[in-house]
Amino acid sequence: MPVTQTETGKIWQRRTTREQWLGWLGWIVLVALFMYCWDVMNRGTMWSFVSDAPRQAADLLNRSWPPRWSYMERLWIPLWDTINIATLGTLLGIIVAVPVAFLAARNTTPSAVIVRPIALFVIVASRSINSLIWALLLVTILGPGLLAGILAIALRSIGFIGKLLYEAIEEIDETQVEAVRATGAGSMQVMDYAIVPQVLPAFAGISVFRWDINIRESTILGLVGAGGIGAQLQSSLNTLAWSQITVIFALILVTVVVSEWVSAKVRHAII
The missing domain is CATH 1.10.3720.10 (MetI-like)
Structure with missing residues (x-):
C-alpha cells in the first residue's frame, strides 16, 4: 500500500509512481496496437461493399421470407x-x-x-x-x-x-x-x-x-x-x-x- 509523506501528513495512494507510469505505458501500447489492427483491417476491407451491406441484407431477408415449410418433410x-x-x-x-x-x-x-x-x-x-x-x-x-x-x-x-x-x-x-x-x-x-x-x-x-x-x-x-x-x-x-x-x-x-x-x-x- 503506497503512502506519500507530505507536510500535512501521510496520503494513501492506490499505486506507486512507478505503477502509474507502467499503467499509462500499457494504455499507450494498447492504443498503438488498436491503431495497427485498424490499419490492417482497412487494407483488406472494401468499404463500398460494407456501405451496401444493409441493402444486401434486406434483399436477402426478402428472398428468405416466407419460409418454404413444405420442405420440412425432406429434412x-x-x-x-x-x-x-x-x-x-x-x-x-x-x-x-x-x-x-x-x-x-x-x-x-x-x-x-x-x-x-x-x-x-x-x-x-x-x-x-x-x-x-x-x-x-x-x-x-x-x-x-x-x-x-x-x-x-x-x-x-x-x-x-x-x-x-x-x-x-x-x-x-x-x-x-x-x-x-x-x-x-x-x-x-x-x-x-x-x-x-x-x-x-x-x-x-x-x-x-x-x-x-x-x-x-x-x-x-x-x-x-x-x-x-x-x-x-x-x-x-x-x-x-x-x-x-x-x-x-x-x-x-x-x-x-x-x-x-x-x-x-x-x-x-x-x-
Missing part, C-alpha cells in the same frame, strides 16, 4: 443422421478418451516420462484441429458420408473429454485412495473403489456436455460432405433457395435448443 432423415453423427461420434470419442485421460493424469499414469507425454500429445492434437477440418480430411480419405462425420466428431471429442477428465482425476481426494490402498488392495482395486467413484459424476457431466456441443458441430459437417442436415444446407445454398435455408436454420435452432435443454436436465440429474 427429418438428414436431421436424424445429424443426431446419429453426434451421438455415435461422442460414444466413440469417450471410448478412446477415457484410457487416454487415465494415462495423462499424474496420479494414474504408469510412466510420467514416456506414457504421459504421449497421452497429452494425443489430447492436444485432437483439440488443436476443428471438427470441420477433421471432416474435410476424412471425406478426402474415406469419401463423403456419415462415417466421415462420425469419425470427425470422435477425433474432436477425444481431446475435449480427455483434457477435462484427466484434470478431474488429478483433483481427486488422495486420502480415499490411501485408505483403500492401506487395506491391501491392488492397483485395479484402488482404481475401482477409490478413483472411479470420485470422477464418475464429472465424467458423466463432461460426456453429456460434449454430446450437446457435438449436436451443434454436426449440423455443419455436411458442408464438406460428411452427411447430415448440413448436406441439405449446402444443396440449398448452391441453388440459392433462401426460403429453404430459412427452414433449415429454424430446424437447426430448435434442435440445438432441445439438445441444450436435455443436456442441462441430464447434468442436473447426475450432478
